[in-house]
Amino acid sequence: MSSDHTNAESKVSGNQANIPARIRRELEIDDGDHLRWQIEDDGSIRVDVIQQQTGTFAEFDGYDGETATDVTAEHDAWGVDTE
Numbered sequence: 001m002s003s004d005h006t007n008a009e010s011k012v013s014g015n016q017a018n019i020p021a022r023i024r025r026e027l028e029i030d031d032g033d034h035l036r037w038q039i040e041d042d043g044s045i046r047v048d049v050i051q052q053q054t055g056t057f058a059e060f061d062g063y064d065g066e067t068a069t070d071v072t073a074e075h076d077a078w079g080v081d082t083e
Contacts, residue, residue: 008020019029029035032052040046 010018034050036048038046
C-alpha cells in the first residue's frame with residue numbers, strides 16, 4: 001500500500017454503499033472479504049479489511065496416518081471402538 005492517501009467518493013443507494021475501485025485496488029479488497037466498521041470518538045469512521053482465507057480447508061494437510069482405511073466400509077465407524 002502506498003503512503004499517499006487514496007481519496008475517492010461513492011454514493012449510498014438504499015442500505016448499501018459501493019467501495020470505489022481505486023480504494024479496492026489499493027487495499028486489495030476482494031469478493032468475500034469482510035469490512036469491520038468503527039465510529040471513532042471524534043465522529044470519523046474507521047474501516048478494517050478482514051481478508052478471506054482461500055477456502056474452508058486451506059490449512060488442512062489431510063490424513064497422513066500409518067493405517068490404511070477403506071472409506072466405503074469404515075466411514076460410519078471412524079473413531080468408534082467396536083471391541
